[in-house]
Amino acid sequence: MKLKNNPDVEIMRSSNMVYEKLTIEIYYKGEPIAQINQDQGKNALELELFTEFNLKEEFRIKMPLLDFMDALVLAQKSLTENTE
Numbered sequence: 001m002k003l004k005n006n007p008d009v010e011i012m013r014s015s016n017m018v019y020e021k022l023t024i025e026i027y028y029k030g031e032p033i034a035q036i037n038q039d040q041g042k043n044a045l046e047l048e049l050f051t052e053f054n055l056k057e058e059f060r061i062k063m064p065l066l067d068f069m070d071a072l073v074l075a076q077k078s079l080t081e082n083t084e
Contacts, residue, residue, distance in 0.1 A: 001074065001078075003067060003070055003071060003074070005067065005070070006063065006064070006067040006070075008028055008029050008063065009026070009027070009028055009063065009067050009068070009070075009071050010026075010027040011024050011025065011026050011027070011071055011074055011075045011078065012024070012025050012027065013078065014035075016035070016037070019037045019039050020039055021037065021038045021039050022037075022038055022079060023035050023036065023037040023038070024036045024075040024078055024079055026068075026071050026072070026075060028061055028063060031053050031054065032050055032053075033049065033050055033053075033061055034047060034048060034049050034050060035047075035048045035050070036048075036072070036075050036076070036079060038079045038080075042079065042080045043080075045076060045079060045080075047072070
């Protein structure tokens with residue numbers, strides 16, 4: 001799901017084998033930059049920021065703060081409203 005105000009930012013649900021419960025990955029320009037998991041419960045979501053990227057050329061994460069916050073809120077809603 002892409003942000004309406006910034007199509008470079010996208011969130012995607014995933015089921016990473018490292019975690020028992022659902023996770024959400026946040027992408028910027030197609031590159032995964034963060035992951036949120038709900039293993040500790042819906043009221044204790046954990047955020048992991050990635051520091052290594054797949055692109056060979058220099059990749060710099062620079063976006064409006066509100067867009068990143070919007071992505072986090074959207075990811076949080078997606079995880080906490082999940083009925084699993």
